[in-house]
Amino acid sequence: MNAIIHSGHSDLEGLQYSTCTLPGAEQGHVVIELSAAGLNHRDLFIMSDRTPQDTPLIPGSDGAGIVVEVGEGVHHISAGDEVIIHPTLGWEHTADVPVVPGIVGGPSDGTLAQYIALPASNVLPKPTHLSWIEAGVLSLSALTAYRALFTRGGLRAGEHLLIPGIGGGVATYALLMAVAAGAKVTVTSRSEVKRAEALRLGAYQALDSHANWKSTMNSHEPIDIILDSIGQVMFPKYEEIIRPGGRIVMFGASSGDDLHLPIRSIFFPQISLTGTSMGSREEFVQMLEWVEKHQIHPVVDSIYSLRDTVQAFERMKNGEQFGNIAIQVK
Template sequence: MRAIVHAGSSGLEGLKYQKAADRTPGPGEVKVNLRAAGINHRDLFLMAARTNQDAPLILGSDGAGVIEAVGTGVVDLPIGAKVVINPCIGWDTLQPVPDVPQIVGGPTDGTLAEAILIPAKNAYPKPEYLTWEEAGVLPLAALTAYRALFTRGRLQPGEHVLIPGIGGGVATFALLMAVAAGARVSVTSRSEVKQQRALALGARQAVDSHSNWNESLHGEPVDLILDSIGPSTLGQSLEVIKPGGRIVMFGASSGDRLEFPARSLFFPQASLIGTSMGSSEEFGEMLKYIELHQIRPVLDRVFAVQDTASAFRRMQQGEQFGNIGIRI
């Protein structure tokens, strides 16, 4: 088979579209013939950290396709079944949370390939109403958004949710899910185009990221903030969070080191909560939720698999709104 393989250099220079080993499924595994995949910022971080000493790796955590073969012991997934892949391996229930979840696409080979082997329990029925491209970008971003909003954020109908830096895959899923839950959603962005797109998707307010958020939101306190940015936005978040409110962090695009006045957290008795990806239990719940509300991923652009490097460059430059898909 052919695949997007990273080897020999860090960053995008290590990407090659080439032949890769084609294996048969072992006990409890299935082989999925992939129709579409998605890319994430996680892939960029992995490539940046890899060196020419690392073994070749097929990237990609998101994907959807058709069962091509099954290993011994697999009885409930027939050949030809259409499936979407849960990329978190071995995290079955809400508790306990693993130290470091094993994710498809690093350390194990991923979805930017013609086929992939996964545990049978990580293959879920593809929502029929989604196209292959929509299903292909769904898994990691939608799972992360679902856990951040509902498991960790404990979102309730009618609450005010703020999503700084709207545009990425997780943020756009969170917007759609929060609106479906009956929340009032505000977003921030430096781009007026992205602000307008968020309003069209159901956001009630869209403000400039560089503005004074308290003034732009007309002093309306926020119950729940989903933050993927980190140091550059936390100060503003603490200024607008409601007493007893929750700030859920799932990324750190502006850096890893946080510095803020402790009083700004303990006086309003706010909660600063971390989250990342999610369990199989939550993956199943997420699929039920999007089917119930007929939520469709926001597809920014779909690239042919041989043009995956161009797709990553678009993501690197922050041009996307929604998820970037890869057609296999």
């Protein structure tokens, strides 16, 4: 089969369009012929950490396609079923949080290939209102956004949510979900084009990332919850606009792993700092039901062929995307 393989170098230099052995369905597994897949920033992080000594890896965590082979012991899935991939491995119940979730596309081979073999528990029916491309880019980012907003953040209708750095997959899904849930959403971006697109999708206001947010925002509308993927560099701004008793839900650290802040700025205003990462199978099922109930469609930034995956990753690495970058596999 054709696949994108990462080997021999770190970062994008290690990517190559090549052929590899077609996987088979072991006991409890199924083989899926992929129609579409999606890219995530996690793929870039995985590839940057890999060394020339690491075994070849097929990246990619998002995908949707048709089941072509079913292993022994699998009774709820049949060949010909249209399915979407749940990317978190071995995390069934929401309460059983792993130290680091296992994810399709690292350590196991991922979705940037014509076929993939997965445990049957990681395969669910494709949402009927989504196209193949839309289903192919849904899984990881939408699951991360759903858990961050609702399981960990406890977002409620009428609350004011801040999403700094709008444009990536998780942030875009969070905007769509929060608006559908009845929340008021403020976003930030350095890009005027991205700010305008966020407003078109239902954001209440869109601020320049470098502006003085405190002077721009209405003082009678403080932020209830911040969905943070940036980290240290933004915390001084957060302190100025979050209400006492507000929540900061952290799912990334694009400005670095170290966080330095006055502890009194947390306990005097009683701010809650909450971490989150990926999501369980239970939450994936809930997310799919929620997306279908609200008829949410992913924002597809662009579509590339499997052969042109390197160019797709370059677009992501350069921060040019708004929404999800899709790979047309079939």
